[in-house]
Amino acid sequence: xxxxxxxxxxNWIKNKMYHKTHMNFESFPILQFVGQQRRLKHYAKGTQAxxxxxxxxxxxxxxxxxxxxxNPYAVFNCVGQTTTVWSxxxxxxxxxxxxxxxxxxCCLCLALETQRNFYPIELIIPASLYLSLYEVNDDDAIxxxxxxxxxxxxxxxxxxxxxxxxxxxxxxxxxxVNDWSFLDSTYGFM
Amino acid sequence: MEFFGLDIWIHVMNLACDVFFLFMITGDDSVFLIxxxxxxxxxxxxxxxxxxxxxxxxTEMFEHFRPLFLFxxxxxxxxxxxxxxxxxxxxxxxxxATILIALTSIFRSYPCVGDIAFYMAxxxxxxxxxICKSI
Numbered sequence: 001x002x003x004x005x006x007x008x009x010x011n012w013i014k015n016k017m018y019h020k021t022h023m024n025f026e027s028f029p030i031l032q033f034v035g036q037q038r039r040l041k042h043y044a045k046g047t048q049a050x051x052x053x054x055x056x057x058x059x060x061x062x063x064x065x066x067x068x069x070x071n072p073y074a075v076f077n078c079v080g081q082t083t084t085v086w087s088x089x090x091x092x093x094x095x096x097x098x099x100x101x102x103x104x105x106c107c108l109c110l111a112l113e114t115q116r117n118f119y120p121i122e123l124i125i126p127a128s129l130y131l132s133l134y135e136v137n138d139d140d141a142i143x144x145x146x147x148x149x150x151x152x153x154x155x156x157x158x159x160x161x162x163x164x165x166x167x168x169x170x171x172x173x174x175x176x177v178n179d180w181s182f183l184d185s186t187y188g189f190m
Numbered sequence: 191m192e193f194f195g196l197d198i199w200i201h202v203m204n205l206a207c208d209v210f211f212l213f214m215i216t217g218d219d220s221v222f223l224i225x226x227x228x229x230x231x232x233x234x235x236x237x238x239x240x241x242x243x244x245x246x247x248x249t250e251m252f253e254h255f256r257p258l259f260l261f262x263x264x265x266x267x268x269x270x271x272x273x274x275x276x277x278x279x280x281x282x283x284x285x286x287a288t289i290l291i292a293l294t295s296i297f298r299s300y301p302c303v304g305d306i307a308f309y310m311a312x313x314x315x316x317x318x319x320x321i322c323k324s325i
Contacts, residue, residue, distance in 0.1 A: 028284060028315065052318045060314055068311035077304035084304030091291065091308060099284070119294040122272050123287055129276075130283035146281050188235075 028099045029060045039146065087116055094123065103131055103158060104165075111166040115173070118187050128158035242301045267297040288312045 033052045036043075043051070068074055077084055090113035097106035106127060114121045132154035136147050173182055237245050244263060251259060271293050279286040291312065295305035 049321045050318060056318055060317060063314035063317065064311055067314055068307060071307040071310060073303040073307035073310070077302070077307060082302055082304055084302045088304055088308045095284075095287070098287075117298075119267055119298050120291070122268055122290055122294065125272060125276055126283035126287040126290065129280055129286070133281070133283070148281055150280075 027057070027061055029057050031099070033057055035146070083116070087113060087120075090116070091120065091123075094127070098127055098130055101131055103161060106131070107158070107162040107165050111162060111169050114166060115169055115186065124159055124162050128155045128162075131158050236300070240300060241303070242299060243297065244299045263297075263299070267294055267299070285316065288315065 029052065033054070033056070036052050040051075090109045094106055094109040094113065097109060107124075110120065110123060110127065129150060132150040133148045134150070136149055170183075174180060237249050239245055247259065247263070248256070272290065275286055275289060279289075288309070291305075292309040295301060295309055298305070
């Protein structure tokens, strides 16, 4: 069954990649691979084993799905009927929108997750960095591996957007409950 | 820092500190105070055994050390690894996010196996960074 699933997904991704002349940067491994190919001449010799291979582009999404769905911990989670499945859903949606650079949806997912559990609030730092990274010319690149940089202005912009969405969600929760006691029940009790 | 100029930020922080200390001194139990003390109020109240690191430590220690260890444990779960890892990995934010999810799901006060399942599912994204020999 696993083999069947694997072949189905790999064929699907292969077809998708084959028919698209302009790759739409749909998954994170493709993005990484394209970045690697562009800077390949700067990589050290003898590191071929550590490069991303074209096969990985089909393997990695399937491996990620299998690693989650067939993980005994995830199965225990379903048996115990915890609310962590919502947490995982929000985090997965956060990564999904982050890789596609959808700032508002990404911030919304992280804000919903932060309302449930305080600790993932620190993920706004990598998110804001990722959303504000942009490429520079090869000549302006500081290090050889990557020619990207970011602006402080857009980093703070993303953090402010996130703060606005989070406080908006708190106000909505207040309107529903008519009491601030939910703050102590979620953040106070951790 | 080119965001609105640095001096405005200093004014805003000064104002926030003033408001904070004003409310602390007057002891007015308002909503505003709850928001400002949010970071201080991450109490660890339920000491029942779980798979986390907190409960055993908090049952064993003397009660008057509780605020100190509360702060150090909560800092360990949030900002302690955030700053050095962000300085080092600011050009690979997704890798940074993967590491931070793993660290917080281990060091949080009430962990759950589902969190561990989630960060373990992100490991195959970095398959190329290890040399795997097929058996």
